Amino acid sequence: MTTMELKEKILRLKKEKEAIILAHYYVDKEIQEVADYIGDSFYLSKIAKECKENTIVFCGVNFMAESAKILSPEKKILIPVNNAFCPMAQMVSEDDVLYMKEKYPDAKVVCYVNSTAEVKAVSDVCCTSSNAINIVNNLDSNRIIFVPDRNLGSYVSEQVKDKEVILWDGFCCVHDDVDKDILDKLIVSNSKNKEDIAILVHPECKKVIRDKATFIGSTAQIIEFASKSHYDKYIIVTEIGIKHKLTEKCPDKEFIFMPFMHCFTMKKITLENLYECLDKDNYQVELDEEVIKNAYRSLEDMHKFGEKVK
DSSP: OOHHHHHHHHHHHHHHTTEEEEEETTSOHHHHTTOSEEEOHHHHHHHHHHOSOSEEEEESOHHHHHHHHHHOTTSEEEOSOTTOOOTGGGGSOHHHHHHHHHHSTTOEEEEESSSOHHHHHTSSEEEOTTTHHHHHHHSSOSEEEEESBHHHHHHHHHHOTTSEEEEOSBOOHHHHTOOHHHHHHHHHHHOSSGGGEEEEEOTTSOHHHHTTOSEEOOHHHHHHHHHHOOOSEEEEESOGGGHHHHHHHOTTSEEEEOTTOOOTTGGGOOHHHHHHHHHHTOOBOOOOHHHHHHHHHHHHHHHHHHTOOO
């Protein structure tokens, strides 16, 4: 079966089952091409909550599909592979959060959306990389426990100087491994002066990389910056899957991508297993009702606090 035939079968099945396909920027181009909506975690969580379809196929990692189930427990949430576990989400547990809450009883727990449903359920509020600063700013606590990403947490701490941010020691394998020397070489080899090139960096990167940035933001914010700014060239320091949407929105701009920035968990989603997912209703996301109830509160507050600027 050709790629085109497989895409046609997927679209036909999607229509028959009245399903909607959501895809994160980091999945392969072929998956994005059959998706109804493409975006970052915050955008896709809003779509999952607001869409009229009762069947949602989530092309992303497990925690994203779990978040869709939490926000819409009455809907059928499918994910094409059942082992698309984000390594960072596995770096903090429910017990870890409870321990930190006991150690710092006056602190509020801000949980990055890249976490399990159980961790969300015992946190005060979730955040994404696009709204973490707003959320920490708007919480009525001067002490924040931030889990699991130490890099995003340290970036938030730099921007919200009047609050103490206590960091957990988690990280994104893709962004944490960015090599400063390679980035420096890319900058030197692609720019005549600092004014003709922009370095766009995801906040999951280490501070030494963020310090090189022209702009720091989520995947969606990086795309928006690139589409609205005037630079000749852009060095993109985030996962390579963003290339499809960047080149689609900015066909006349030159993008240089950092090597080795591949999320292999995201790449587990293929046209073949997406078709199987629609054809056989696998794999369906199931969560404990109590976990859903408690995690819903933290995700709902994410939307409330994340869009409010102090």
